[in-house]
Amino acid sequence: MEPQLNQFIGCNAPFDDAKVVLFGAPYDSTTSFRPGARFGPAAMRAESFGIETYSMLQDRDLAEDVRVFDSGDLELPFGAPDRALDMIEARSLEIVDAGKIPFLLGGEHLVTLGSVRAVAKRHPGLHIVHFDAHADLREDYLGVKLSHACVMRRCHDILGDGRIFQFGIRSGTREERQFMLDGHVTTELFSDTTFADVVKKIGPEAPVYLTVDLDVIDPSEFPGTGTQEAGGLKFSQLLGDLCRICKDLNVVAMDNVELSPALDQTGRSTALACKLLREELLALR
DSSP states (O other): OOOOSSOOTTOBOOGGGOSEEEEEEOOOTTOSSOOOGGGHHHHHHHHGGGSOSEETTTTEETTTTOOEEEEEEOOOOTTOHHHHHHHHHHHHHHHHHTTOEEEEEESSTTHHHHHHHHHHHHSTTOEEEEEOSBOOOOSOBTTBSSSTTSHHHHHHHHHOTTOEEEEEEOBOOHHHHHHHHTTSSEEEESSOTTHHHHHHHHTTTSEEEEEEEGGGBOTTTOOOSSSOOSSOBOHHHHHHHHHHHHHHSEEEEEEEEOOOGGGOTTSHHHHHHHHHHHHHHHHOO
């Protein structure tokens, strides 16, 4: 992996010295409503120069206190989800095998599956903490099993019962709800009031994959996403949860997905995504 000319602000450590490696998966070929998430990673890099590397919240600085390497975007074949997932898996494996934390920037939520496949191979007992407006637990979407509407079901196929914890979910099918009720996953609908209990249950040693579909945030604060869903978490609420996960749990990989920058011409959604990414990077223990 070579250094990139276009980097997220402050993420210019050499690969060998980095603890975290960013990479983009600009893919949205299975998006079920409004496309555009493929442009999310590039927009975040470009707009990141509108924020500081320093966080007043954490009194830490991306350029001084952490070591992050930005490896740029993968060049993924649109219309070929199997091949795209293979490429994402290969990049994640390369990062994990180098002893570093892969941080994937989407793209639609299906891209998570490629990274989970890689990380699960190297971290037995992997858990997923999942923030999203949508359950993503469908067995298939219009007959297709590789869809952003099915990504958590495909992750469950890998991890099995009791390893996926969901927050902020407020949209899904009756079948998805039954899958939750049958105990395959642990889901809190609409909010995050059980978050602290889940952190204690997982414990500080178990490997955790953190995946954040940004549409978990209420569209009043984050309209730039393909499938808006009213009644979401506030930015400050989500930020507090993510910082605690990064500090208190053994996060071995993570992603932020589903920013569609063209759907919010004000730019506030991209600005929010940039600030959230900065704080997550600074919070990683």
